[in-house]
């Protein structure tokens with residue numbers, strides 16, 4: 001599955017390499033070791049990094065705080081199992097498996113398959129990676145069930161790549177998992193991600209320079225993920241996110257990122273005034289923690305038509321019928337189906353009448369097919385139900401025709 005098509009369909013995974021790079025630059029020992037294990041020096045495209053002095057200073061600080069705040073919560077939670085959803089290339093697994101925790105990192109198959117190789121080399125019990133799509137409940141449940149006992153579910157740096165509809169589906173899935181295993185808990189920096197960036201920037205730069213730095217940060221991630229940031233989700237006020245969690249059935253509490261008195265590695269390189277300002281920013285209540293308020297129901301594979309594609313070619317036209325979920329796991333199949341007929345066709349009709357869900361990865365495939373066909377209206381999407389039509393509409397990278 002880790003082929004060029006799967007990588008193109010799910011470009012957000014590239015940004016995960018940036019996080020490891022910043023943590024390595026921050027000097028975290030496990031990040032330095034992990035970067036070597038995953039060959040980050042060869043894997044990371046230098047074009048993704050905005051190599052300005054400011055970015056190479058700010059990012060290690062931001063990521064040391066973000067990564068460290070989640071780690072500190074896991075330790076406090078008392079759970080000895082961790083499900084790290086959209087784990088990317090985070091060194092968290094290495095850190096916690098060495099401490100005797102059972103860590104399962106769940107990310108898209110392109111990432112998980114690569115990391116499974118690393119794990120084989122390490123022979124470290126309690127460190128596992130599995131392919132999953134956070135919008136797909138069954139894939140998360142399979143990862144969750146690899147552990148016994150209460151689980152601390154972690155999400156770091158995923159939210160801004162999801163559409164509003166996907167974000168709600170992911171949160172529902174997490175709440176459902178929490179409700180299934182007593183004592184389990186949830187921690188994320190996601191709804192406060194932009195706020196965290198902002199808090200760090202405003203504590204280190206004069207007011208007339210903060211917006212520019214903030215903009216540069218977002219642009220860098222947007223570029224690295226091939227335009228993957230969903231501004232609708234990235235810019236949503238934190239209160240709206242909290243409200244959404246509560247509506248779904250999670251009990252949430254915003255707690256300080258790090259306890260007062262926590263020392264960052266970056267402190268050694270900063271003047272006392274900056275250390276004081278940053279220490280204050282680090283104690284802002286931007287860490288969202290949660291547990292299930294009750295039983296939550298979600299759509300599972302049992303409730304849905306299984307994913308399948310049927311295709312036929314007539315007179316230069318490729319007709320594809322997509323059944324089931326078109327998510328990060330299945331979208332590469334659609335792209336493969338198109339590419340295998342590419343030389344014989346110049347029009348595509350995709351029938352979505354039996355499609356139950358279209359994620360941003362599905363939308364990206366529509367966009368890529370349309371781009372490859374070259375002219376408007378050479379890709380026709382038809383038959384989408386109200387809900388699927390809405391999922392496609394909210395994803396502004398594509399335009400559909402009925």
Ligand SMILES: C[S@@+](CC[C@H](N)C(=O)[O-])C[C@H]1O[C@@H](n2cnc3c(N)ncnc32)[C@H](O)[C@@H]1O
Pocket residue numbers: 010012013014015016019020085086087088089090106107108111132133134135155156157158161328
């Ligand atoms: C910015 S990275 C964050 C990685 C890691 N949590 C960290 O903080 O270093 C975003 C990650 O989300 C993953 N991702 C994107 N969409 C996903 C989905 N639908 N399901 C699971 N993982 C997803 C990407 O593959 C990528 O590894």
